[in-house]
Amino acid sequence: MKKKDKALLKRVRQIDIKSRKVVTELLGGEYKSVFKGRGMEFDEVREYMPGDEVRTIDWNVTARTGKPFVKRFIEEREQSLFFLVDMSASGAFGSAKQTKNEVAAELCGLLAFSAIKNNDRVGLIIFTDEVELFIAPDKGQHHVLRIIREILSFEPKGTGTRIAGALDYLGRMVKKQCVTFLISDFQDEDYDRQLKLAAYHYDLIAITISDPRELELPNAGLVELCDAETGEQILVDTASAQARKRFNTAAKAHRLEIRDQLRRLNIDQIDVRTDRDHVRDLVRFFRTREQRQTL
Structure with missing residues (x-):
């Protein structure tokens, strides 16, 4: 077995073990109480x-x-859960222990194992600036492990992000009501109409993934920044407090814009970071949503 394949297998097993433990101890019951079936x-x-x-x-x-x-x-009880996972070039970035794509794989593992424990089906759509992979919803441990493996090993053809195209594809392929997790760093624009339609037809939850270095620049002198999706490069003097402030202000404005957009469309948001325990973020979401449903 090649070294790359061994590393992939090891990572899948790690996610498998962690997901089972978390689902047993925390998420299994929370999932069932929040997603009650059709x-x-x-x-x-x-x-x-x-x-x-x-x-x-x-x-x-x-x-x-x-x-x-x-x-x-x-x-x-039985229903379908879909993951729409953004695998554009920016997802390969990570300044902490994990890249954004690795965090996405773990999140899918945690949610998928929660779903199959409650006899639900799980499907996957991977997209960049086009839809690159579709896996029909199914049950069982082997199916969930396949989904995790596909996300971890996926080599995208495109580099950009087109959320509108992924949501249009979902609408063509999935006609019945389902729970849909849109997992992305949301480095895109002009998808408001498709987001609104998807929120109307499905139980749509947005998982926004970010990295601390995308939100705040350190004081590290002259740094060449490259947009992984467009290839555009700029030289930034991070020793300049004014330059760091402009970058941080723009990053904060972008996050607030996404948050306000989702709130306006009544779409739940789970805000996840590569340097933070995303299990706690999921548990907080489930408990907040359950409390809201009982009001």
């Missing part, structure tokens, strides 16, 4: 018992038998 489906009829709601009485069966019977319903 509705209720008929199960059976049984004789009326004191305390049953009158509106559940099955009048046809009651008329035939001469005894009151009620309809019993159960939650239609």
Whole structure:
């Protein structure tokens, strides 16, 4: 086995072990309480018992038998969960322990194992400036490990980001209601209309991934910055407090713009950083959403 393949296998196993532990201890129950399934489906009829709601009485069966019977319903639990993962060139960046793409793989592992534990199906769409991979939703451990492996080993053809195209593709391929996680650093523009449509048709959650060096420049003298997606290069004197301030102000404005856009469309956001424990970010999201649903 090649050294690269061994490293990939080791990383997949690490995510597998970590995800199982976190799902067992933290996320499994949280997932089920937040994503409750698509509705209720008929199960059976049984004789009326004191305390049953009158509106559940099955009048046809009651008329035939001469005894009151009620309809019993159960939650239609099974549903599909889709990951839309941005694998553009900027995702390969990481100044902390992990790149943004590695964080995306871990997030998908945690959420996918939570999904299959609750008998849900999981699918994947990888995109750059075009959709490059589609994996239909399925169940089972092997399927989840395949999704993690695909994200970790994926070598994209494109370098840019086109969120609008990925959302259009989702709309063509997935006609039923599903839970959709859009995972990206959102270094893109002109996708507001598609985002609004997707939020209307699906339970859409945005996971925004950023790296500390994208948000704040250190004092490191002359630094050549390169936009991984466009190839544009600029020379910045990071020893200049004014230059650092301009960079930090622009980065903050971009983050606030994304946050305001998602809030305006009532799309939940999970803000994740490569230098922070994203398990806590997921747990915080699940608990906040569960509290909101019980109000």
